Every structure is written in C-alpha cells, then in structure tokens.
Amino acid sequence: MNTTTEKSNTGLLIIGASQAGVQLAGSLRALGYEPPITLLGEEDHRPYQRPALSKDFLQGAVDSESLIFRTAEYWEEHRIRLVKGERITVIDRESDGSGVATAASGARFPFDRLALTVGARARHLDLEGSELSGVVYLRNADDALALKALMPGATDVVVIGGGFIGLEAAASALKMGKRVTVLEAGPRLVGRAVGPETSEFFLDAHRRRGLDIELDAQIAAVEGVHGAVTAVRMADGRVIAAQIVLVGIGVIPNVELAQSLGLLCDNGIRVDEYALASDGVTVAVGDCANMPNPVPGAAAGDRIRIESVNNAIEHAKVAAYSLTGRRSEYAGIPWFWSNQADLKLQIAGLSTGYDHTVVRRDDAKGKFSVLYYRSGQIIAADCVNHPLDFMAVKNALAKRGNIPADLAAEPATALKTITTAA
Template sequence: MTAHGRLLIVGAGQAGVQTASSARDLGWRGPITLLGAEPHSPYARPPLSKAFLNGKATADSLALRTPEFYADHRIDLVRDEHVHSLDLAGDGTGSAVAASGRRWAFDRLVLATGAAPRRLPLEGADLDGVVVLRDLNDASVLAGRLHTADSLVVVGGGFVGLEVAAAAAAAGIRTTVLEIASSLMNRVVSPVTAEIVEKAHRACGIRVMTGVRPARFVDGAQGSVAAVELDNGIRLPASLVLIGVGASPRDALAAAAGLRCDNGIVVDDQSRASDGHTLAVGDCANLPDPSPTPGPAPRLRLESVDNAVEQARAAATTLMGSPQPYRSVPCFWSDQGSLKLQIAGLARPDDDIVVRAGKRPGQHTALRYRGTHLVSAECVNSPIDFLSVRRAIAAGTSLSREAAADTQVPLKKHLSAPVTTGRG
C-alpha cells in the first residue's frame, strides 16, 4: 500500500481533521474521505462549555476549518453518516458501511470515533432537564435551558462540570456542584490545587459539595426534573441537572471488527491497532503514555485537544510509511470563570508537590516531582509558568526542589539547565 491509496477516516472531530490535514501535507496523494456522524461541519468542542454558553461563540465561529480548506486539500468531508460496521481484511484494506446503507472502500483506515458522555443508571435519569454535554446539539440544548433555569445541579466536579457551573453562576443561576470524591478534579490535580479551585468557585456563589453521591432525580411535574436527592436523604432543588462524570471511548465499532479494545482501541506508539494496519487517534485510543519522562510508559487514554492534534500528526507519519513514535508532553487547560487552569505533564497521586504561590491573588503553581524528576505542573492563572514547565519537561531540564521552592526567582529563569532524561 502506498500513499496513492484510498484513505478513510471515521470521525470528524479534532483528531480526524488533523489526521486528514497532516496526511495531505506530508504527501498523501490518494483520495481522503473524512466521515462525520454529526450534521455539522467539524468544530472545536472546548468552547461548548464556556464561550458557547455565554453567547461569545456561535456554531459558525467554532468551525475547525473553512469549507474551502477541505476543497483545497482534496478532502471529501461527508457529514451525518454513522458508520455501524467494518469489513477488515488481513492487509488493512476493507470497507465501512453506514446506517444509511452507504459503503466506502478503503486501502487504509483511521478510527477517530471519539468518546461518549457517561450516563448515570439512577431513577429519574431520563427526566426532562437532566442533560449531558459532549457535542454541539447538547450545548445548544443546555444553552437554551440556562435561559430559563433558576437552579442548576452539576453532578461531577471535573473540567466540564466546573466550566458550566462557572458560566451558570455568572448568569445568576443558583448553582450546586456535587462530587463523589473528597475533592474536585481529584483525578487530574493535587489536593492543594483542588482546594484553590474550590475556594474560587465558592467565592463566586457556587455551592460545592464533595464526598456526596446522588441517589435519584426527582420528578416534579409532567416528567421534568425538580430536585436531586442524595444518598444521605438531602434533597437539592434543581430545574436543570448536568451530568458531567466523564466519557467512555467509542470503541464498539473497532471491537466488532476484531480489533483489540480495553478502555479504548489499543494502539502502539505509532497509533497502530492490533491488526498492525488500522490506526486509531484521539479520545477513542488507548495508547502508551507519550510523556518524555523516566520509567515505563503506562497505557492510558488522553482526552484533550493537545493530544488529538499531536497524536494525529504522529499518526500521519505512520500512514506515510516513515513512522515517528508519538512523544509529547500531555497538556490540558480549563477556563472556569476568571480562573484559568493549565496542566503540563501527567502526575500520579503519589508524586511529590512543591507549591509556588503567585505574586498576585489567584495565582498558583504546583510542581509535581517523581523522585528527582520534574514531571508535571498545575498552573492557575500562571501561563508563563505553564509554558516554561512544558518546555522544560520536553527538554529534560533539571530543577531541584529547593530551587523550585524559591519564589524570589521566576520559574522561567530557574529552568535553565538542560539534562538528558529518558525511559529506563
């Protein structure tokens, strides 16, 4: 198979679009078809929980590329087609069949099927007013309901839930956030950063309840939600409920085709699935940790724009027959009202923490160490620190904990002694 073949990309989100774009830029000469299940042109998802809700972004402004881009790059964008089966041959060729009956033959296949919002198997979960947020249609429904809601309960204290809570509180809606864990964002930030974020939300009038579990959603009248009842019996009024408890990879299509799946489509560091030919990128992929940090690379899924773009670029080199293993410093960000959280690198719960208080109220940087190695940073309203640490981790720059704790010297100046690190 050469770059003259037919390339089919199933999934028209950030990862799918980037794969198509990068493959063409690297010299793929054959037809490229990009299949999207939504009726919309490919769009950016992060603003859905922020700018789109407060009216600062529209469906048109979220477009990832212009219509002219697809035409100029000879990318056939097909919308509103849901692929329900794959016929894969041993050499990676085959065909994809949509629910409509349309069929696309391919010489090379990339799966960029993304993830779906998790639901809660609770009484009342299907009531009107209990919503999720993943795509543009979800965001449109949520935005409309926020105009009439007087009380919002957000189930889940992760990025999406807190971003929506901040937007709702700013609009004057009585807002409560429920988190089953003992702290917000417990899977992604340290307790000290979580505490700062929680204080900022409380200061904006948001009620935050941690260590609590919803038991059921209460029907008010005519099938609409009126309250959330907790397992301790407390009942919270709610004319609107957002379920924000994470997402599950859309890997059923791959599994049915015989590809190995385990919390996503299992791929190697060149984005190749278990058949050695099909590629998987973005939120649906279970991949080796791409971080340039010492030690073995555990398998994980990364749900971020940064990963979607960077993994797709690396995957395009695999398509071209000159694979470059995917190596990158994973990055995440979340805008929650006036609070901007940026994370560089991946920390583990047992990593040590060195805290650098900012010079201005609301600033904070938590550096995470694994042994003597700087592996991550959690930066609140500190974009310069974020950029400095991201570059330092990528370059293998050394920074002692003692130096890191010295806030009299800017972090950017501290990070000036490059050393070589690698997986051992």
C-alpha cells in the same frame, strides 16, 4: 462479503470528523499523502472545536460559526471528501486491511485503509429519574444547543460531577445568573487529573465565587413533575431544586467498531507508539486511543488514554507519519487547559506517579502553581493564572531538564532562571 468490486483506489477512510480526524486529514496532505481521503462523521454539523461548548459558547460570548475548524474551500483545496451525518455501524474487512464501512443509513464507504478517530461519549447517569427532561450531558454541539435552550427557563442548576467539564459548565451557569450546586461523589474536585493541592485551590476559589459545592455527595434520585426535572434528592433526604441537571461524570471511549474488527481494546483502542492498532494497519487517534505514555522517561509499559485537544493534534501527526509509511514518535509534552470563570488552568506533563509537590502561590496576584516531582525530577505542573510557570515547566520537560524543588519553593523566583539542562 466480497468487497472487491466496490474498491478501486478508494484511499483512506477516517471515521470520526472532530479534532483528531480533522488534524489527521490535514497532516496527511501536509506530508504529501496522495490517495483519496474521506473524513466521515455522524454529526450533522461541520467539524467544530468542542472546548468552547462548556465555556464561551454556552455563555453566548461566541457564536457557532467561530467554532468551525475549516472553511468550505479548505476541504476541496485539500481533496478531502467530508461526509456529515453518517454513523458507521458495520465494517467488513479483508485480510489486506481494505474493506467497506456501512452506515446506519445503508450508505457504503469502501476504503483501502482505515483510521479510527471516534472519540468518546458521555458516561450516563444510572439513577432513578435520570431519564427526565432537563437531565442533560455536554459532549457535542447538539448537547450544548439543548443546554443553552434550557438556560433561560432555569433559576437552579445542579451539576453532577466535579471534573473539568462540570466545573467549566458550572462556572458558566453561575456567570449566567443561575444558582449552581456542584455534587461531586469523590472526596475532592477533579480528582482524576490533579493532585489534592490543586483540588483544594479550586474548591476554595469556586466557593468564594459563589458555587455551592458538595463533596462525597450521595445522590438518591432525580425528581420531576410531568416528566421534567425539578430537584435532586440526596441520600440523607435533602432536596436540591433544579430545573437543569447537567451530568459530567466522565466519558467512555468509543471502542465498539474496533472490537468488531478484532482489535485489542482496554480503556480505549490499544495502539503502539506509532498510533497503530493491534492489527498493525489501522490507526486509532485521540480520545479513543490507549497509547504508550509519551512523556520522556515514563516507565516502560506505562499506558495512557488522554482526553485533550493537544493530544488529539499531536497523536494525529504521529498517525499521519505511519499512514505515509514513515515513523515519527509523539512530539512535545502533553498539555491541557481548562478555563473556569477567571481561573485559567494550564497543565504541563502528566503528574501520575509523583512523590513530591511544591506549591507556589501569590494570592495578591491570583497566581497558583503546583509542581510535581518524581525522585527529584519535575514531571508536571498545574498552573492557574500563571502562564510563565506553565511555559517554564513545559520547556524544561521538553528539554528533559529539571527545576530543583528547593529553589522552586520561593514563589518570587522565575522558574526559567533556575531550570537546569538535561
């Protein structure tokens, strides 16, 4: 297709108007990027923050307005054209990287340069009965609004999946007075992201707060009457009542547009350390991107796709530099948080490949930390209600320092006092 007639200084098109896209547009303007910027997303809402959807927003503690990223004036002041409610389905591109993106509505968006901040979508349940009404997911604002609307009519909630989203939503539902059962197919909670000690801590803590949690859960089907869910049937024949079944079994990165452009994809859109995809001109950022492990000292060739707010922000800053013709590598240490009832988890670093752990717990104060080591070097920590441990580990990692495991084993010792320099 000849797109040249539509193009005259069309600037940058950012597809995906969420955490990564909003940050990318803002960082570009902060770096003095002058070309036009179009920030386009398929959702009808103004760009908003997702974390509260499973926590305060679901519980009714904050309203939707408080989730909105920027004021209406911000976009105008920063000369960012915000387009809502347009889903890009086709991208035609020329050899110089410019092209036209076409939405499902038929609207066309020409561009000189392209950024993909398309995120990820909820993995769907593949079980008999999963199409029943009341079987819901929690990825976006519409999902959260639908779930909120169902809550008053439910006494029993089953959460399928004991990962972060599932546990956060389960804790919220419990706080809203529901009977809540969490069904986790694996042998422990949050198995992909934390070590066994942290999984065990959450299992015990959530059970004591009133969640019914089943590990190694084998679900046979979701049951319903007149099209609406009524229960989950287990493989052993037990039936667990549910008027809501919330499925939180992970996400799938949105790689289809990238694939249509011939970009390499492998658990996300493959990018280099400068957030550039395999064509060397398109940037891909945030949940949709598979990037070199950014932690200092990570093994060469180690790659990772990180699903977190902090990563979307830091990764977008890297991409902004690339789009302005400069180079900047990922700054800081990946970190993450998850609030589950009164349990405030903060994770510093990435624990993959650890060979030793140190557990620090103070049950009287409700504090719990696990420090992860590889060959005697600290690489990460999970800290529950322990911001001082979290900050100490994050700072040590940023400075490439260490926290000797033998000294850290004494829970009363402040980690920052035993941190050694690089």
